[in-house]
Amino acid sequence: MTEIIVVTSGKGGVGKTTTSASLACGLARTGKRVAVIDFDIGLRNLDLIMGCERRVVYDFVNVINGDCTLKQALIKDKRIDTLFVLAASQTRDKDALTAEGVRKVLDELIADGFDFILCDSPAGIEKGAHLAMYYADRAVVVVNPEVSSVRDSDRILGLLASKTERAEKGGTKVREHLLLTRYSPTRVAAGEMLSIADVKDILGLDVIGVIPESPQVLSASNAGTPVIMMDESDAAAAYGDAVARLLGDESLPMRFIDEPKKGFFARVFGG
Amino acid sequence: MKKAAAATPASVIDLRFGQVGLLQVRLREVDAPAIKAELAARIASAPQFFQHTGVCLDLSALEHPPEVATLRGIVEAIRLAGMITVGVSDASPTADQLAPALDLPVLAGFRQLSRPPAQLVRAAKAAAQPAPEAVSEPEPEIAPPPPTSGLVHTQPVRSGQRVYARERDLIVTAAVGAGAEVMADGCVHVYGTLRGRAMAGVRGDTNARLFCQEFRAELVAIAGVFRVFETLPEELAGHPVQAWLEGEALRFSRFGV
Numbered sequence: 001m002t003e004i005i006v007v008t009s010g011k012g013g014v015g016k017t018t019t020s021a022s023l024a025c026g027l028a029r030t031g032k033r034v035a036v037i038d039f040d041i042g043l044r045n046l047d048l049i050m051g052c053e054r055r056v057v058y059d060f061v062n063v064i065n066g067d068c069t070l071k072q073a074l075i076k077d078k079r080i081d082t083l084f085v086l087a088a089s090q091t092r093d094k095d096a097l098t099a100e101g102v103r104k105v106l107d108e109l110i111a112d113g114f115d116f117i118l119c120d121s122p123a124g125i126e127k128g129a130h131l132a133m134y135y136a137d138r139a140v141v142v143v144n145p146e147v148s149s150v151r152d153s154d155r156i157l158g159l160l161a162s163k164t165e166r167a168e169k170g171g172t173k174v175r176e177h178l179l180l181t182r183y184s185p186t187r188v189a190a191g192e193m194l195s196i197a198d199v200k201d202i203l204g205l206d207v208i209g210v211i212p213e214s215p216q217v218l219s220a221s222n223a224g225t226p227v228i229m230m231d232e233s234d235a236a237a238a239y240g241d242a243v244a245r246l247l248g249d250e251s252l253p254m255r256f257i258d259e260p261k262k263g264f265f266a267r268v269f270g271g
Numbered sequence: 272m273k274k275a276a277a278a279t280p281a282s283v284i285d286l287r288f289g290q291v292g293l294l295q296v297r298l299r300e301v302d303a304p305a306i307k308a309e310l311a312a313r314i315a316s317a318p319q320f321f322q323h324t325g326v327c328l329d330l331s332a333l334e335h336p337p338e339v340a341t342l343r344g345i346v347e348a349i350r351l352a353g354m355i356t357v358g359v360s361d362a363s364p365t366a367d368q369l370a371p372a373l374d375l376p377v378l379a380g381f382r383q384l385s386r387p388p389a390q391l392v393r394a395a396k397a398a399a400q401p402a403p404e405a406v407s408e409p410e411p412e413i414a415p416p417p418p419t420s421g422l423v424h425t426q427p428v429r430s431g432q433r434v435y436a437r438e439r440d441l442i443v444t445a446a447v448g449a450g451a452e453v454m455a456d457g458c459v460h461v462y463g464t465l466r467g468r469a470m471a472g473v474r475g476d477t478n479a480r481l482f483c484q485e486f487r488a489e490l491v492a493i494a495g496v497f498r499v500f501e502t503l504p505e506e507l508a509g510h511p512v513q514a515w516l517e518g519e520a521l522r523f524s525r526f527g528v
């Protein structure tokens with residue numbers, strides 16, 4: 001059974017691509033066969049974060065248009081051999097995607113026996129975002145602890161409940177998960193950001209992971225390494241926990257959600 | 272076939288008298304600059320709500336019938352406020368003369384017009400015949416009576432979504448998000464947090480009320496009388512609240528105090 005998971009948010013720049021890359025790596029590390037697809041046509045990003053930008057020959061739109069086979073376009077990850085990337089086209093626009101085209105590619109991946117297909121959605125609620133979520137079985141809604149991001153996520157949750165194939169055919173609904181990222185316990189304590197409880201309360205959903213704000217995310221993406229692969233990073237550990245919860249482990253407690261305790265010197269000198 | 276005017280397979284339009292959202296502007300004065308200023312101020316509180324909205328002019332509160340030229344000035348003032356005048360309400364006896372001079376239709380009370388024709392037929396037949404016989408003979412064309420229980424909505428109403436209960440109450444057993452809209456011809460009940468907009472009595476029922484478990488609404492309207500909440504009054508915010516109409520005034524109260 002293949003599971004199609006969309007990583008979406010409504011608002012731009014909240015961490016969808018960072019999340020797609022890390023979840024894909026995390027799932028593949030457990031031995032699952034994983035394909036991660038960049039739906040952000042014209043603003044190709046995922047290949048950079050995955051560190052395979054120089055190996056992109058064919059892209060998602062090429063496969064849809066029949067310029068190449070799916071096998072030719074799938075880029076095999078150098079670190080994990082059950083992980084594959086399908087890059088977005090940088091030169092086309094979002095109109096190059098069609099529902100039939102997307103369906104065809106997904107069907108081929110399913111027939112090939114992939115366990116998970118991750119769809120990295122573009123921002124917004126237009127065609128690209130719509131097609132990224134349309135065939136999803138599950139959705140990871142990425143949200144930052146601020147009012148505008150939460151509002152956009154609410155909008156996206158409404159679309160997941162009405163504008164997906166599952167919703168239109170009246171089958172079981174898309175399973176929705178919240179992933180709170182760029183979380184800063186210090187700023188939450190200072191009242192500058194919404195708390196986990198606020199976000200849960202407004203959106204009425206449980207949180208599958210809380211990723212702390214971390215400078216390692218930027219250095220990881222500059223190095224072309226999904227942050228989950230960085231040892232000794234809080235963000236990596238938090239993404240690891242989210243992967244475990246995605247695979248059904250409900251017992252893990254949330255980590256990195258409390259204000260860091262200040263050491264003696266920090267307390268004395270105001271750290 | 273329950274369509275108002277049954278379409279043949281080849282037809283390119285459907286004809287039906289339906290319910291449309293129009294803003295009723297009842298004139299108390301015919302002072303165009305004053306109307307313009309007041310519209311601008313009231314719209315500023317909820318600009319998207321009014322942008323390109325159709326307006327029905329109601330002249331019934333004016334003591335003397337206005338001049339056509341004056342009315343033209345008012346239509347222009349409404350246009351400058353970003354809205355479009357689409358008709359004159361039949362509530363005033365002079366509407367029939369003034370509307371054609373402005374090139375506008377007279378809009379009749381929506382309640383009767385929007386009722387399906389079959390029901391009108393049934394009502395007329397019932398009036399014309401002694402009741403028992405009329406009831407024993409089934410009428411194939413009769414539309415089913417409107418449901419008496421409310422429309423129950425158990426999913427969260429998300430930003431951008433709209434749920435409407437026609438000819439009955441709406442009961443939402445989940446949260447209504449900011450930017451979402453819940454509407455009913457009857458009462459609106461929200462057993463969750465109301466962060467979006469709630470409109471009760473949307474077809475003019477002034478007895479309709481709003482009830483909600485946790486009040487954080489952006490806008491509340493009853494029978495067209497509305498209030499925008501730019502900031503929530505402290506005595507209401509987060510509490511169980513009901514709203515109702517008292518004459519022309521919208522009232523709010525907290526439960527359990």
Ligand SMILES: Nc1ncnc2c1ncn2[C@@H]1O[C@H](COP(=O)(O)OP(=O)(O)OP(=O)(O)O)[C@@H](O)[C@H]1O
Binds near residue numbers: 015018019212218221
């Ligand atoms: N946990 C984090 N801590 C610090 N920075 C982060 C974190 N997560 C993401 N970022 C930064 O936020 C920016 C946006 O991230 P990303 O590209 O993943 O977002 P996106 O939602 O895919 O954006 P778009 O809507 O443009 O596709 C990047 O600069 C990334 O490094």
Ligand SMILES: [Mg+2]
Binds near residue numbers: 016017018040045121
């Ligand atoms: Mg992205």
